[in-house]
Amino acid sequence: MDKVLNTNIKIVNKLFLDGALTPTDLIGASLKKIGETKQFNAFITVTKKEAEKQAEMSFERFKAKQPKSDLDGVPIAVKDNFCTKFIKTTCASKMLENFTPPYNATVCQRLTDSGAVLLGKTNLDQFAMGSGTVDSIYGPTKNVWNYKEQSEDFFIAGGSSGGSAVAVASGVCFGAIGSDSGGSTRNPASYCGVVGLKPTYGLVSRQGLIPLVNSMDVPGILARNVDDVVSILNAVAGHDQQDSTSLTKPFKKIRLPPSNKMSIKGLKIGISVSVEWGG
Template structure:
């Protein structure tokens, strides 16, 4: 049997049920790996070995009774944006540095119901605002991959779910929970050479997830394979009466859909995604992806999504506006870190100045500006109108195609000291991913190749609302054709 930390979720589940190993052994292997490597890559803000081993012992007891759920004994990393009862939840921010929730998010409760083991809370950009995981108040997470010949250069794992992706890639967890507001699952998955899916808005409950932009936020999994993502999403998803945007649609068997044939499937290639200056390596990988799908029997069609060019400015009006509203609750009075002041106004100002980092402050200021009197109609209302047009582009495309194939990112992972001084350059990292959030559709990133320096590159599959099954089917075909087996430099047992 492979090293315990090299197993997939599907393999580990089968091995646990055969009795080839115990859940405690599997969990301890990952805890040992995390304790060894996490001081270097900082993928976890908090490790919870006592909690994990207690859950693993309960999993072994369930397995001994021939009971248990789909994730019994499977060790996972939980993005530190999900509230976990009795375990510190920080959102990567100083202002929530000491917050211990008294309740469990719906998504994590679903995972616990199915027997999962929680290793700890994964690092992220502060309040999920970022594309590099460098804005965390608990230090930057590091990508376990290295450029060939530049082993001393620390690369970003992507963001905001950088810790989740780094933990999975480095073999510190079999899978991870993440969230995606503008690409925060798919971009780090692509940067770290793993798979990740943002499901349809409403597929997973947002209850108990610290909010960034409520009309865009959606939970999803990161794992090493498409099949593992399907297993995790099946557990995570479902209706929740505590979330008014949660869908009551039945949750399909996503794992079974991974083996569906795509013969005759119509796959769209949006011409607007062929950006000027797109690196040749990414353009070439995209063409390879098109060829792989043709070989599998798919029909490739050229399509147009004309309002794509407005997606970035639309997103960076809508998301900061919602963030400005959501983060108003962090005032030092009700919960979180407090800075004393001479009066209430001074207390608010000191608390928020000390508690929020520069990127969060920037987005709050942008959001407050576009919502202010005299600018609301000119910016926020206009952005919502353009957002409706972006969604309409996709609605019209679904009359011609069943799925859409694009690059996942406009580049491979970059250095921690690169691009950080240019917020606009950082925002451009989301150019291929944000349309899925604005339109509320599912999108998945799959590792499919490497650049000239050995860094992973990903392809993205977009699908109709609540048609994750087709997304998984296409993604699995790409995964099979690409045969991506490269491993990061920094990993457990490496």
């Protein structure tokens, strides 16, 4: 099953459609993997009962040949600064350690509506104020690379979405939601060797994301490859009337061409240059 956990969302979806794999088996493997990788401290809350229930519902949809989307039955993790209905949302802080929201953040609701399975809430720097996922009341998240169990030294996972990055890098889930104000998705993605996307401000709703900087906060996406990031973005992007800053222009789902037909013609890369002015 580890081999399946290290594939991609489209392959898993095909396995579900062909009957070669069931969502319940996949979620069982993901939950087992969480137990096997708990030394990395990626999760604050593991939503075992909810995940098993969602996997059963997904299994029934595939039996009826009525999956909701490519994400149906796919395990996803969510950073613990996004509100999740009746599931603790702590921001890795003492202040909110017992806070249980009565509603889902729009991103979480759209993942649920697409059939994705919530594995749990991931670790972060308190209130997303940090860049290492070391400032959490639940302890630091440790990078999966070069980890030595008998040593007190460890590589940091980056932050503040380090728990989400490690959950993906360790093979527990296919994708995770982070947040990004000044690098909090891209930073841990680079540290952990996964893909991290900070979407254009307003493309993905901030409703239900506990704010750090309202004018800069953006829900981010982490996955092991670009194709999986696109699948998740397609599920969560688009206007939300509950977020006055969300873009009103209709979102057209992204379709990546086959890799052998991709072209970098016309691509522009910006390079930041420091300039010293004479006095």
